Amino acid sequence: MKLLTKSTFYFLLLSFIAMVAGGALLYLTIKKVIYKQIDNSLITEKTIIEDQIKQTDTIPDFEGAFGHQIEVKLLNYHVRNYQSIKDTDIYDSKTDSFIPYRFIFSSGNTYEKKGFVITIFQGISEKNELLQDISLYMFFLFFSLLLISILINYLIARRLWSPFYNSVRIAGRFDIQSDKPLDLPYTDIKEFRQLNMVFDNMTHKMRNDYLNLKEFNENAAHEIQTPLAVIRSKTDLLMQQKKLNKESISLIKSINEATTKLFKLNQGLLLISKIENQIFHEKKMISLKQITEYGLDNYKEIMQLKKIKVEIDAVDEAYVEMNETLAEVLISNLLSNAVRFNVDSGFINCRIDNMFLIFTNSGLPLTIDPEMLFKRFHKASDNPHSVGLGLSIVKKITDTYGMHIEYSCRNNIHEIKLQYRH
Amino acid sequence: MKLLIVEDDRSLSRSINDYLKIEGHICEVALTFYDAVNKATVNKYDCIILDIGLPDGNGLDLIREMKSNKLAGGILILSAKSSLEDKLTGLKIGADDYLTKPFHFAELSARINSICRRNNFLGLNEITFNEIRINTDDNQVFVNDKLLILTKKEYDLLLFFMANRNRIITKESIVEHLWGDNVILTDSFDFVYTHVKNLRKKIVASEGRNYIKCIYGFGYKFIES
Numbered sequence: 001m002k003l004l005t006k007s008t009f010y011f012l013l014l015s016f017i018a019m020v021a022g023g024a025l026l027y028l029t030i031k032k033v034i035y036k037q038i039d040n041s042l043i044t045e046k047t048i049i050e051d052q053i054k055q056t057d058t059i060p061d062f063e064g065a066f067g068h069q070i071e072v073k074l075l076n077y078h079v080r081n082y083q084s085i086k087d088t089d090i091y092d093s094k095t096d097s098f099i100p101y102r103f104i105f106s107s108g109n110t111y112e113k114k115g116f117v118i119t120i121f122q123g124i125s126e127k128n129e130l131l132q133d134i135s136l137y138m139f140f141l142f143f144s145l146l147l148i149s150i151l152i153n154y155l156i157a158r159r160l161w162s163p164f165y166n167s168v169r170i171a172g173r174f175d176i177q178s179d180k181p182l183d184l185p186y187t188d189i190k191e192f193r194q195l196n197m198v199f200d201n202m203t204h205k206m207r208n209d210y211l212n213l214k215e216f217n218e219n220a221a222h223e224i225q226t227p228l229a230v231i232r233s234k235t236d237l238l239m240q241q242k243k244l245n246k247e248s249i250s251l252i253k254s255i256n257e258a259t260t261k262l263f264k265l266n267q268g269l270l271l272i273s274k275i276e277n278q279i280f281h282e283k284k285m286i287s288l289k290q291i292t293e294y295g296l297d298n299y300k301e302i303m304q305l306k307k308i309k310v311e312i313d314a315v316d317e318a319y320v321e322m323n324e325t326l327a328e329v330l331i332s333n334l335l336s337n338a339v340r341f342n343v344d345s346g347f348i349n350c351r352i353d354n355m356f357l358i359f360t361n362s363g364l365p366l367t368i369d370p371e372m373l374f375k376r377f378h379k380a381s382d383n384p385h386s387v388g389l390g391l392s393i394v395k396k397i398t399d400t401y402g403m404h405i406e407y408s409c410r411n412n413i414h415e416i417k418l419q420y421r422h
Numbered sequence: 423m424k425l426l427i428v429e430d431d432r433s434l435s436r437s438i439n440d441y442l443k444i445e446g447h448i449c450e451v452a453l454t455f456y457d458a459v460n461k462a463t464v465n466k467y468d469c470i471i472l473d474i475g476l477p478d479g480n481g482l483d484l485i486r487e488m489k490s491n492k493l494a495g496g497i498l499i500l501s502a503k504s505s506l507e508d509k510l511t512g513l514k515i516g517a518d519d520y521l522t523k524p525f526h527f528a529e530l531s532a533r534i535n536s537i538c539r540r541n542n543f544l545g546l547n548e549i550t551f552n553e554i555r556i557n558t559d560d561n562q563v564f565v566n567d568k569l570l571i572l573t574k575k576e577y578d579l580l581l582f583f584m585a586n587r588n589r590i591i592t593k594e595s596i597v598e599h600l601w602g603d604n605v606i607l608t609d610s611f612d613f614v615y616t617h618v619k620n621l622r623k624k625i626v627a628s629e630g631r632n633y634i635k636c637i638y639g640f641g642y643k644f645i646e647s
Contacts, residue, residue, distance in 0.1 A: 223502075225523040226434065226523055226524075228523065228524040230431065230433045230434045230437065230524075231524070232524040233434060233438065233441065234433075234437055236441065236526060236527040237440060237441060239590045240444070240589055240590055249640070250639060252640070253639040253640065256592060298601060300573075301613070301617065
């Protein structure tokens with residue numbers, strides 16, 4: 001849940017509870033006040049009537065005097081003094097409905113010890129309506145207050161948190177390979193300034209580490225080339241010596257193999273670091289069909305020897321804009337795998353349409369986890385000469401151009417699917 | 423042929439010198455840019471083997487110097503940096519070929535031969551060796567004056583052997599020569615074996631002699647006798 005949503009939600013919940021409680025309290029208070037008023041006026045009327053009865057011993061003419069229904073009865077006997085105020089509903093035949101009334105029932109005695117009973121009814125539907133109106137207004141008032149405060153809260157929070165979201169967005173776009181600074185916007189909130197500083201320091205350090213590491217790799221790879229050339233040349237010379245005994249031959253052979261492997265390794269790593277450094281930035285339109293045909297041609301004799309059947313089904317307009325060398329390395333590495341890991345009398349099928357390049361080939365079951373296939377130094381073969389960089393170079397190239405590559409295998413048919421266009 | 427080796431690494435320049443001397447070339451070594459410019463402007467070389475990363479100058483400047491003084495002779499660049507830009511610049515300003523360190527001597531030898539062949543166009547487009555004759559213009563091979571049909575790889579292999587007669591050629595160097603060093607085709611020694619076998623079979627079938635000898639543990643040797 002977003003911070004803003006969460007804070008708004010809590011605010012809403014709490015204000016709702018507060019408003020319901022406050023509203024109820026207010027409603028009850030107003031109701032009490034109104035009833036008290038009604039009761040007071042009923043008591044006042046009753047007292048006036050009572051006084052008159054006591055003074056005159058007759059029932060005064062009250063018809064319409066207070067606009068209320070008044071019933072007075074004189075009794076010939078003594079009654080208990082009693083008074084109560086209650087609610088009641090009285091049926092009204094005109095409107096065919098019950099109308100709410102507040103009434104006072106009072107009994108007392110005159111000076112001549114004659115009892116009387118006074119009942120005064122006051123219609124309270126008007127008052128109830130008033131109460132309802134007040135409640136309604138109150139509800140609207142509260143509701144709009146709530147809405148306004150939520151809105152204000154939301155706006156303030158959004159404004160307050162915007163430097164945070166900005167920083168997160170910018171930091172999320174951080175690319176260790178680009179030399180542009182993170183450039184986080186200034187904010188007057190101290191905590192966020194601290195956060196930005198942490199971000200800045202962290203990325204700066206990360207980039208420095210990365211550059212150091214990259215530089216080390218490049219230097220190491222370059223500087224290894226010349227000593228490697230010396231070793232290779234000396235081995236070459238050593239090999240040409242006459243009268244070598246069997247032991248020397250075996251030693252030289254091992255040196256030669258190790259040198260070749262080291263050379264391949266170094267070459268692969270150099271290529272990867274060069275791709276990372278965007279040395280191959282020159283682009284042109286490459287015909288995938290042409291480059292695949294060229295690549296297949298390079299392995300023609302090998303495929304004939306292995307009796308591998310090749311099928312190519314490509315559209316002419318399959319073009320991709322990329323560096324020519326990298327395109328060659330990409331296709332050649334994929335084809336080399338398809339040839340190397342193929343079986344005798346197997347097949348290679350190359351399909352190229354406007355979006356995909358799909359190479360399928362027969363082969364032996366894969367001995368490693370397909371997930372690890374594109375990782376460095378994960379070899380599918382137990383061949384001691386293989387260095388395990390081919391597919392990680394392929395992955396590096398496809399990543400550089402934002403292409404998607406995936407591997408799948410079913411019934412020992414291996415498929416590499418390259419989506420070269422979106 | 424007269425060659426100048428420009429390479430600042432003493433050990434490597436000595437090895438190149440030794441190897442090319444056995445091949446029958448006359449070699450001189452320059453360890454610095456200054457030395458190289460002096461030698462190249464005074465003497466005439468058939469081919470200069472040039473390391474462009476020199477401590478006191480860029481080898482590319484030597485090429486510019488030679489071309490502006492209209493000095494003849496082929497140039498083969500040696501570099502530890504296999505950067506494409508260096509390669510393109512080098513070839514653009516007049517170098518004939520480019521070889522990345524570390525290289526096989528067999529490859530170096532083949533490249534030098536090819537440069538010299540291209541530069542001396544006085545009938546040297548033909549390599550003759552006993553009953554084998556190769557026309558490098560038309561890429562045709564004749565054995566006892568009879569045309570021998572070879573695949574492209576077999577043809578390349580024969581030329582490679584020709585450039586390195588009487589020397590042991592490793593299987594690794596054959597792989598790199600035939601398939602290029604961008605190709606990671608490390609378990610293709612079987613294919614080298616098959617190519618060599620087929621080439622030998624074809625030559626023998628045309629009544630040529632079997633010159634290709636297998637050297638245990640190393641590779642092959644093209645022997646004259």
